[in-house]
Amino acid sequence: MNDYKFSELEIGLKESFSKEITSEMMDMFYKITGDCNPLHCNEDFSIEKGFRGRVVYGMLTSSLISTLGGVYLPGKNCLIQGVETKYSRPVYIGDVLNVMGEVVEKHDSVKQATIKVIIRNQDNKVVCKGKLRVGVLDEG
Amino acid sequence: MNREEVYAKLNEIFEDVFDDEDIVVSDNTTADDIEDWDSLEHINLVVEIENQFGIKFNMGEVNSFKNVGEMVDAILNKI
DSSP states (O other): OOBOOGGGOOTTOEEEEEEEOOHHHHHHHHHHHOOOOHHHHOHHHHHHTTOSSOBOOHHHHHHHHHHIIIIISSBTTEEEEEEEEEEOSOOBTTOEEEEEEEEEEEEGGGTEEEEEEEEEOTTSOEEEEEEEEEEEOOOO | OOHHHHHHHHHHHHHHHTTOTTOOOOTTOOGGGSTTOOHHHHHHHHHHHHHHHTOOOOHHHHHHOOSHHHHHHHHHHHO
C-alpha cells in the first residue's frame, strides 16, 4: 500500500494497477446490491440486446476507483470526498481493466487533491473516465 | 471586480454546491444558516471558490472565516 503525504502529491503524479473482472465478482456485487437487472444477470437477455455477454455493472468497474485512492494514490491516508464517472464502453466478464490515476489539481487550504481517472480494457480502449477528489489524512 | 460582483458570483457557487437555487448569502451568513453546510461541503465550497475565482486560500484563512462577509473580504484581497 502506498503512503503518499499531501505534500508529495505533485501535479502529474501517476499510479496504476490492473484487475481482471470475474463472474464471482459479479455474483458478489449482486449479493451486496441486489441489482438483478437482466443485462448483468442474464446472458441470453444481454445477447438479445446486442451485447456479447453479461454486461459488468458500471459501478463494479468504478468501484476500482476506491482501490486506486485507498491503496495507490494517495494510499494509506486517503479520504474519498467525491467521485464522478462516465462509462464509455461495456465491460465483460474476463476483461482485464487497467486503472490509472493522475493528480491534476491540489487545494492546499483544504488538503484536497483531484485525481483524473481513466480505466482501460485489455485492448487499451477506455471503458470509464472519472474524477476522484481525495482528502489526505496526514501531518495532523 | 467589486464587492457586489463578488457576491453575485459567490451566490451562484453556493447555489451549485448546495444544490439550492433559493440560497441568498450576505455578510452575516454562517454555516448555521444553511442546513447542508457541514465540514465536507465546506471543503467543496472552498475548492469551488478557489477554482471559480482563480485564487488560493491558505489553511489558516479557511479555518478562521466567521461568516460569508469575511470570506468575501479574503476573496477581494486576492483577485
